[in-house]
Amino acid sequence: MDKIDKKIINLLQADASLPLQVLAEKVQLSTTPCWRRIQQLEAQGVITQRVALIDAAKVNLGVTVFVSVKAASHSKAWYEQFSSVVKAIPEVLDFYRLSGDVDYLLRIVVPDIQAFDRIYKHLVSQVELRDVSSSFAMEKLKSTTILPLDYI
Incomplete structure (x- = not known):
């Protein structure tokens, strides 16, 4: 796991609804490599689920x-x-x-x-x-x- 993966995880922890385009821009990647990293983090079990938090x-x-x-x-x-x-x-x-x-x-x-x-x-x-x-x-x-x- 590198610095970009950590940035992706931090951003998704704060807001899992971020559009892929926005997420990719924030970590300075194009959308396809960013999406591949997310898929890899999910396959590795680092990202276990994406949810909505309710009051x-x-x-x-x-x-x-x-x-x-x-x-x-x-x-x-x-x-x-x-x-x-x-x-x-x-x-x-x-x-x-x-x-x-x-x-x-x-x-x-x-x-x-x-x-x-x-x-x-x-x-x-x-x-x-x-x-x-x-x-x-x-x-x-x-x-x-x-x-x-x-x-x-």
Whole structure:
């Protein structure tokens, strides 16, 4: 990956809807070589998808909840059941397995606390959990999808 690839990635991270002609001009290439580089970055799995980012509050999902989960078991069967249940909940946007005191962290978006309570009740009725702790975001101070590319 060279400087031009990094420029392409940075530009697409900021605005994936840039027309190819504009993108090519910004990285000082003609459109065909620029398009080939994008295709190669996709084939290599560097670019995994191109999406539209939506304002959650404008689609009635103004409540963000971070849920910390301590596992009831560390067996493969428990993990597969828990993972399957969580992945099937569309309100779960992020799902991480962690090191340390907490085993899993979920980021959930919902319209209100009652909607979160329904998700919580569904989750605990489907999988045995040792401990669940929920924190409601009061204010979003920073949120980005742009990855820093200084480590390439």
